[in-house]
Amino acid sequence: xxxxxxxxxxxxxxxxxxxxxEERGVVTGAELDTILDGLLANATPLNGARIIARAWxxxxxxxxxxxxxxxxxxxxxxxxxxxxxxVLLRVAANTATVHNxxxxxxxxxxxxxxxxxxxxxxxxxxxxxxxxRWPRAVLAEFGLDLDPDVEIxxxxxxxxxxYLVLPRRPAGTDGYAEDRLATLVTRNGMIxxxxx
Amino acid sequence: MADRFGPGARVRxxxxxxxxxxxxxxxxxGHEGVVVASGGTHPLPDMVVAAGDPRAGREPVYSVRFAxxxxxxxxxxSVTVDLWESYLEPADG
Numbered sequence: 001x002x003x004x005x006x007x008x009x010x011x012x013x014x015x016x017x018x019x020x021x022e023e024r025g026v027v028t029g030a031e032l033d034t035i036l037d038g039l040l041a042n043a044t045p046l047n048g049a050r051i052i053a054r055a056w057x058x059x060x061x062x063x064x065x066x067x068x069x070x071x072x073x074x075x076x077x078x079x080x081x082x083x084x085x086x087v088l089l090r091v092a093a094n095t096a097t098v099h100n101x102x103x104x105x106x107x108x109x110x111x112x113x114x115x116x117x118x119x120x121x122x123x124x125x126x127x128x129x130x131x132x133r134w135p136r137a138v139l140a141e142f143g144l145d146l147d148p149d150v151e152i153x154x155x156x157x158x159x160x161x162x163y164l165v166l167p168r169r170p171a172g173t174d175g176y177a178e179d180r181l182a183t184l185v186t187r188n189g190m191i192x193x194x195x196x
Numbered sequence: 197m198a199d200r201f202g203p204g205a206r207v208r209x210x211x212x213x214x215x216x217x218x219x220x221x222x223x224x225x226g227h228e229g230v231v232v233a234s235g236g237t238h239p240l241p242d243m244v245v246a247a248g249d250p251r252a253g254r255e256p257v258y259s260v261r262f263a264x265x266x267x268x269x270x271x272x273x274s275v276t277v278d279l280w281e282s283y284l285e286p287a288d289g
Contacts, residue, residue, distance in 0.1 A: 155275075155276050158278065159280070161236075
C-alpha cells in the first residue's frame with residue numbers, strides 16, 4: 001500500500017470487475033454503456049434544483065413529490081437511473097420545525113442521476129460516522145446553525161432508497177419565476193447540509 | 197410478499213454479528229425503532245453475496261426511525277434506516 005495514492009490502481013481493478021460481471025451474466029457491456037452515457041450526459045445537480053423549484057411554485061407537484069417521488073419527477077422528464085435496477089426515491093421536506101439530512105453510513109449511496117457525482121466529504125468516514133451521531137455539530141461545521149428547537153431527521157440511505165431533501169423556500173423570493181428559483185438551490189441544500 | 201410490519205409498528209433490530217456481508221448497520225443492532233414507511237421488496241444483500249446471485253432472497257425493506265436517545269443516550273434527533281425484514285423482530289413480543 002506504500003505506493004497507493006488517490007487514483008492508483010483503480011482503473012485496472014474496475015476493468016477486472018467489469019469483465020467478471022459480464023462473464024457471470026450480471027450485467028452486459030451494452031447495459032453498462034447505456035448507464036454510463038446517461039450519467040455522463042445527464043447527471044447534474046441542476047436536475048435536483050429543477051425538482052425543488054417546481055415544488056416551491058406548485059403545491060400539487062410538491063404533494064405528488066412527497067407521496068411518490070419516482071412518478072412525480074417524470075413530470076420534469078427525469079428519472080432515478082439509467083440502468084435496469086429500479087431505485088426508489090423519497091423526498092423529505094424541511095419545515096420550520098424539522099430539518100432533514102442524508103448520509104450513507106455503510107458506503108456512499110446517493111441520487112447521482114439527480115445530483116451528479118457525490119462530493120468527496122459525503123464519502124468520508126468522518127461524515128458517514130458523525131452525521132448519525134452528532135448531526136447538529138456537523139451542520140454547524142457546514143455553517144448551518146439550527147435553532148435548538150428544530151428537530152433533526154437523519155436519513156441513512158444505505159439500502160435501496162435514495163433521498164433528496166426539499167429545502168425551505170428562501171424568504172424574499174415571492175415574485176421569483178421557477179427558473180430563477182432553481183438557480184438558488186444548492187447541492188448541499190438537497191443533501192441537507194445547507195439551508196438552500 | 198406481504199409486509200410483516202406496517203407503519204407505526206415497533207421493531208427491534210436483531211442482535212447479530214454475521215461473518216459475511218450485511219446491510220444492517222452495527223449502530224442500530226439491538227435497538228428499537230418505529231416503522232415509518234415501506235421501501236418495496238429487494239434481494240437480501242447477505243444472501244446475494246453468500247449465494248453469488250443478485251436476485252437471491254427478495255424480501256420487504258422498511259424505513260425504521262430510531263430516536264437518538266435510543267441509539268446514543270442523547271435526545272435531539274432521529275435516524276431513519278432502511279432495513280430488510282429479516283434484520284427485524286417485533287419489539288413488543
